[in-house]
Structure formats: structure tokens, C-alpha cells
Amino acid sequence: MVQLASATEHLDPPFAVVDLDAFDLNASDLARRAAGLATIRLASKSVRSRDLIQRAAGRQGYHGILAFTLPEALFLAQDHEDVVIGYPTADRDALRQLAADERAAARITLMIDSIDHLDFVDDAVGSRRPDLRVCIDLDASLELLGGRIHLGPYRSPTHTPQQAAALARTITQRPGFRLAGLMSYEGQIAGMGDNQPGSPLKRAALRAMQRLSARELAERRAAVITAIEAIAPLEFVNGGGTGSIEQTAAEHVITEIGAGSGLYGPGLFDFYRRFKPRPAAFFVLPVVRRPTSKIATLLGGGWVASGPIGPDRLPTPTWPRGLRLTGLEGAGEVQTPVLGQAAHGMRLGEQVWLRHAKAGELCERVNVLHLVSGHQIVDQVPTYRGEGHAFL
Structure with missing residues (x-):
């Protein structure tokens, strides 16, 4: 910190600083943790600077960008050939831009989790367009007692192998769409530090939940991939996040991990046992x-x-x-x-x-x-x- 403060003492605050040495070490560490079992798809919303996105995404062990919104993806697709959008879009103007640009349509993959998203796209841009690439968002939460207990982010309604297969079949049969991949984000594991200060009982309960969730998801995710690939091949299977790289990459169906927060090493990432990014x-x-x-x-x-x-x-x-x-x-x-x-x-x-x-x-x-x-x-x-x- 003394070096950083000395280097910037002539600047008038407020200002922001990135320690490049720590950033580069963190970037290497994310790839190291994947152990060659999966590549890192850089989560751009966790960086939000084109120069630093390029600095990390061009490294060995990285492939592709995980964007947040379609306007951001259109912006980044000027420089990157493989951009997956992490969330569904309801931006009609951006969809019209995508459908009118064959180069962008070949580079960008939309996220969907239901037939409703296909209907929305068709209503927004019609059928006279290049095929649009889509990725299925599989719900990764842990559900217990028949769904009465839900642990994890409320994301996709597609949870079971049967639901995923039905959606995949609809995509393959529907003109104007091409199934490219599957994504599932286990926020209850990747996004929750397992070494939080406070009650030891709460820490123990969190770790037990994460172990149970990881086992359940690994089995379900494998079954989902088997069900989908009986219908159509997948180019990629994305999972995890900065907080679960080792665990998620070890699943044999996973080809890539979406991660980016570990590059900056913010405060919420001080409380994980498996890794400790350098504050950058x-x-x-x-x-x-x-x-x-x-x-x-x-x-x-x-x-x-x-x-x-x-x-x-x-x-x-x-x-x-x-x-x-x-x-x-x-x-x-x-x-x-x-x-x-x-x-x-x-x-x-x-x-x-x-x-x-x-x-x-x-x-x-x-x-x-x-x-x-x-x-x-x-x-x-x-x-x-x-x-x-x-x-x-």
C-alpha cells in the first residue's frame, strides 16, 4: 500500500487505482485454480473497463467473455469473437441491432430460460434475420422438501433434466434460433464466502449446505447435459464463479467457468478458505x-x-x-x-x-x-x- 500511495500522492481525490501487479497475479491464479480442466470465461461486469478486460481475457487459460446485458455485449463484440450474455434481455432496440448485424449475431449468444424468451425475440425482430445463438440458463439452486425450501439465487424456471430437454427440443425445432450452450450459476456456493466472521454455528451450517448443494448439482447437471445432448450437441457448458472454480471445474461436463471478481479481489472475497485474491x-x-x-x-x-x-x-x-x-x-x-x-x-x-x-x-x-x-x-x-x- 505504501508504494501505491506514493505513486499517486500527486493526484487529487476522489480517484480509483488498480494495482496491475496484483491484478496480473490474480488473473494467473484464476486459471491455475481451473487446473486445465476448464477455461475461464471472463465476467466483464466484474471489470467494466475494456482495457483491463482485454488484458485478462488474452491470457492463457481464458476464452470468451461473459457479458451482463445485450448493449454491453454489442459493445464488446467489436473486439471479442465469443460473447455470451449472462442474463436474458428484454431490450428490443438492442435485439434489432443484433438481428441486423450478421457479424454480431455470429459472435453473441443470448441467454434464455423459457419459451417466453424465444417468443419475445421473435416479437421484437421477426423471422427475417440470421439465426440467433442461444444458451439455456439452468437453475442451480438447491431445492429441498419438494421445492418448499429454496437455497440460491432465484434465476431460471428450468431446473430438471426433463425441463431442460424440453426447452432444448423447442429451440432446435424453432426457426431463427441455434442452441449453443448451457449455463448454470451456483451463487449459493460461488458467491458466499465459507469463512465469514461471526458465529461458528452459522459457518458450519453454510459449509454443510454448500457441500450438499455441490453434490446435488453435480449429479443433476450431468443428467441435464446427457438429456440435452441426446437432442443436440453443445459447444460449451458454463458453470461456477470465482468462489467455486476448483469444485466446478472438477465436474466432467463443465468446459468453462464464468469468473471475474477475483481479478480485483474486492472485500466480499476476503472470506473464502480455498483461495484469497490479492486486493487490486x-x-x-x-x-x-x-x-x-x-x-x-x-x-x-x-x-x-x-x-x-x-x-x-x-x-x-x-x-x-x-x-x-x-x-x-x-x-x-x-x-x-x-x-x-x-x-x-x-x-x-x-x-x-x-x-x-x-x-x-x-x-x-x-x-x-x-x-x-x-x-x-x-x-x-x-x-x-x-x-x-x-x-x-
């Missing part, structure tokens, strides 16, 4: 008030992550060491008071470094990322926002 992305705020001798107040700071409301979604003060947020104000829109021994001697204009709880959401707040390697800034690159885009 930071934002910096200035001290602008000293309301008491023990409190330093920062300008802004309410860069709170999405998800269930809780302290783990707040940014983490990182440098100087020993700072912490207050319990009453937390990180606010206009100010963020910090406490701790380091706050006692802080002066107006001094810089405080923080880490965002999630990865790519940081880039929605800044136009550029200052890239530091060693003791100096080696480049600055635009975020999506800096290029004039406000993708979801």
Missing part, C-alpha cells in the same frame, strides 16, 4: 473535516455494493491502517467519518484508501482507472462510464 482495486477519498480530534471525515464515500443490506456491503478503509467506519453513519453520500488511531493525526487533504465490497461496481463511480505497477503510475484507462456508456 481501490478508491481514494480526501479528508475534508475534523469534527473532533478522534474523527476524520472523508468527502463522499457511500459507494455501497448491491445485495442484501448489511455491513459487508460497505467499503472497507484500507490505508492508513487501523481506520474503521462509524456505526451510526457508515459510508454516506456526502461524507464518511472514520475512526481509529490513524484518524487522530490526520490533516485536511490527506488521502484515505478504501476497497469496494464488490468488483465492477466501483467503475460506475469513476471515469478512469489509474494503473500502478511497482512504484509508479504506468497508464490510465477509461471505465465504461469514461467511454460514455452507462450499461446496467
Whole structure:
């Protein structure tokens, strides 16, 4: 941190920094964890800068992009030949752009989980178009007691091998569509750290749930692939995330892992036992008030992550060491008071470094990322926002 702070001390905050050395080590580690069993499809929403997406996606062990929305995919398909959209789209204008561009249609794969999505596309663009590539989103959640208990993200209605096969059959029989792959994201495993601070009983319960879910999903996912490939071959089978690479890649049906958060190593990824990414992305705020001798107040700071409301979604003060947020104000829109021994001697204009709880959401707040390697800034690159885009 001393090197990063020294390299950027001439900049006026707020600004964002990416430690390129940590970023590159994290990129190598994601591929290492896949152990050659699967490639990494880079989740672009976790990076949100074209330059850094290209820096990671061009490495050995990586293949393709996992985008978030169709407008983002159209943007990225200018530079990348294989872009899968992680979520279904209801953007009619973007669908019309896709259907009118044979090159984009050959590079982009839409996500669907029901016949309704096929109907929506047909209604938006009609039948006079190139075939559109589609991927089936298989629900990866753990359901117990006949579905009365649901553990995992509420995503797709396609859960069983029979449902997946029926959808695959409809796709293959429907003009204007081509079945390319299958995706399933086990958020209850990949997105939940298994070493959270707090109650040992809660940690034990979480780990037990994750073990049960992993076993159930591996068996079900294999059965789904068998059922679908009896109808049509699949180009790829995507699963997992940064938090479950080793586990998911070990399933013989998996060809690729969607991952990206591990490149920046945000705060939510501090609590996994299997791996620990190096913190690589930071934002910096200035001290602008000293309301008491023990409190330093920062300008802004309410860069709170999405998800269930809780302290783990707040940014983490990182440098100087020993700072912490207050319990009453937390990180606010206009100010963020910090406490701790380091706050006692802080002066107006001094810089405080923080880490965002999630990865790519940081880039929605800044136009550029200052890239530091060693003791100096080696480049600055635009975020999506800096290029004039406000993708979801």
C-alpha cells in the first residue's frame, strides 16, 4: 500500500487505482485454480473497463467473455469473437441491432430460460434475420422438501433434466434460433464466502449446505447435459464463479467457468478458505473535516455494493491502517467519518484508501482507472462510464 500511495500522492481525490501487479497475479491464479480442466470465461461486469478486460481475457487459460446485458455485449463484440450474455434481455432496440448485424449475431449468444424468451425475440425482430445463438440458463439452486425450501439465487424456471430437454427440443425445432450452450450459476456456493466472521454455528451450517448443494448439482447437471445432448450437441457448458472454480471445474461436463471478481479481489472475497485474491482495486477519498480530534471525515464515500443490506456491503478503509467506519453513519453520500488511531493525526487533504465490497461496481463511480505497477503510475484507462456508456 505504501508504494501505491506514493505513486499517486500527486493526484487529487476522489480517484480509483488498480494495482496491475496484483491484478496480473490474480488473473494467473484464476486459471491455475481451473487446473486445465476448464477455461475461464471472463465476467466483464466484474471489470467494466475494456482495457483491463482485454488484458485478462488474452491470457492463457481464458476464452470468451461473459457479458451482463445485450448493449454491453454489442459493445464488446467489436473486439471479442465469443460473447455470451449472462442474463436474458428484454431490450428490443438492442435485439434489432443484433438481428441486423450478421457479424454480431455470429459472435453473441443470448441467454434464455423459457419459451417466453424465444417468443419475445421473435416479437421484437421477426423471422427475417440470421439465426440467433442461444444458451439455456439452468437453475442451480438447491431445492429441498419438494421445492418448499429454496437455497440460491432465484434465476431460471428450468431446473430438471426433463425441463431442460424440453426447452432444448423447442429451440432446435424453432426457426431463427441455434442452441449453443448451457449455463448454470451456483451463487449459493460461488458467491458466499465459507469463512465469514461471526458465529461458528452459522459457518458450519453454510459449509454443510454448500457441500450438499455441490453434490446435488453435480449429479443433476450431468443428467441435464446427457438429456440435452441426446437432442443436440453443445459447444460449451458454463458453470461456477470465482468462489467455486476448483469444485466446478472438477465436474466432467463443465468446459468453462464464468469468473471475474477475483481479478480485483474486492472485500466480499476476503472470506473464502480455498483461495484469497490479492486486493487490486481501490478508491481514494480526501479528508475534508475534523469534527473532533478522534474523527476524520472523508468527502463522499457511500459507494455501497448491491445485495442484501448489511455491513459487508460497505467499503472497507484500507490505508492508513487501523481506520474503521462509524456505526451510526457508515459510508454516506456526502461524507464518511472514520475512526481509529490513524484518524487522530490526520490533516485536511490527506488521502484515505478504501476497497469496494464488490468488483465492477466501483467503475460506475469513476471515469478512469489509474494503473500502478511497482512504484509508479504506468497508464490510465477509461471505465465504461469514461467511454460514455452507462450499461446496467
